[in-house]
Amino acid sequence: MATIDRQSATLALAHALAAAERGLPVIPLSATKLPALRSPHHGEDPPIHCRGACGRPGHGVHDATTDPAAVRALFAAAPRATGYGIACGRPPHRLIGIDLDFDTARGKDSMAALQQLAERHRFTIPPTITVLTPSGGRHLWLTGPPDVAVPNSASRLAPGIDIRGFGGYLVGPGSVTAHGTYRLAPGTAHLTPAPCPRTLLHLLTPPTRLRRPRRPTDHRPASHQGAGGRGQGLIQFVRSAREGQRNTSLFWAACRAYEHGFGDDLADGLTAAAVHTGLSEQEARAAIASAARLTTGHPGHP
Structure with missing residues (x-):
């Protein structure tokens, strides 16, 4: 088991370095798909909402980097990492992940729900990098424009469709988890992340809400x-x-x-x-x- 763990860690670092070379910011992940480094602020009370300003590793997706030396340092600090995460919403690609679940119990594939959504709103899902998950789902990689920050969401677009946007991450292909390995779908390895269709981008981005000023006579409890x-x-x-x-x-x-x-x-x-x-x-x-x-x-x- 120790040998397998070392092999998984070595492969995870290799895959992460390859992704970083393509401009994708990465972090080490554990077999649970969570960031492999513990927060340096663990146990502090009150909790400190540091986003890496302290200079120490362990801030989840905020540690993500494309610098090879920094990637190696993160994995050296997380020797039991068996995978890597790719930060979404970050330049230069500003990745948007469409996470499509597959419900084996009900036999429902959310890819069909996405296709129905595309037909209803008249947009085309472009050929793009696709990652197959151990559960039978898939991740579609799209890119967004620099002036739009797509938020993370769960089943807001449609049941079984989660969105990984700014502040989120995707499990990278080649990562080994407790449930299996994430792999590139056949025929997509040579592709680059496709631009998100404008109509789909609009659906993923909630409209900006203007806050209504409270009237001086409003004395309701907060x-x-x-x-x-x-x-x-x-x-x-x-x-x-x-x-x-x-x-x-x-x-x-x-x-x-x-x-x-x-x-x-x-x-x-x-x-x-x-x-x-x-x-x-x-x-x-x-x-x-x-x-x-x-x-x-x-x-x-x-």
Whole structure:
């Protein structure tokens, strides 16, 4: 087993270096498909939302790099890495990953759902790099324009179709996981990531929402303002967070709110809930702004 692990680690580094040479920023992954390096801020309370500014490795996708020496250093620090992740939304390719699941229990292939979506909205899915996953799904690689930040989403486009955009990553071909190996689909290895069709890009990018100024006469409790009743479960989730989980719970809830299009409207309620748990208002608003940047590519104004 140790020999196999060493072989997997060596192959993972080789594949990662090849991807970096093509301009794809990479990070080492464990067999669970998660970043292989532990956060240098693990156990700190309150949690620090560092994105690598401290200079130490262990910040997930924020560690991604195309520099060969830096890639080798990351893998040297993660000797049990068996795969690599490719950061999406980063120049020069600004990769957009279309993650198509295959439900073996129901025999449903989300590729068919994507094709139906293409027919309905009259766009063509271009030939592009395709990666086959161990579960029978596939990843389609597309590229986006420099002025558009595609957010991550799960089944928002259609059931079984997840999107990997800015702040997300794709498991690279050649990676070995606990469930099998990710491989390039036959006939696509010679291709380059194709530009995302304009219509599909529009579907992947939620419209920018303008926050409605609160009227001076609006005296409703903060937990009921703005979202028209939406997101109350997220607010309660934040309010029930225990010490040591407060910042993480707030960040997770804010990401979900922005993914569903009412993050700005729910920001005050989330802030009040976080303050109730013991966070300062400044900490709460900083976490919400980080969630806005991660999920929409634009700074939040909570």
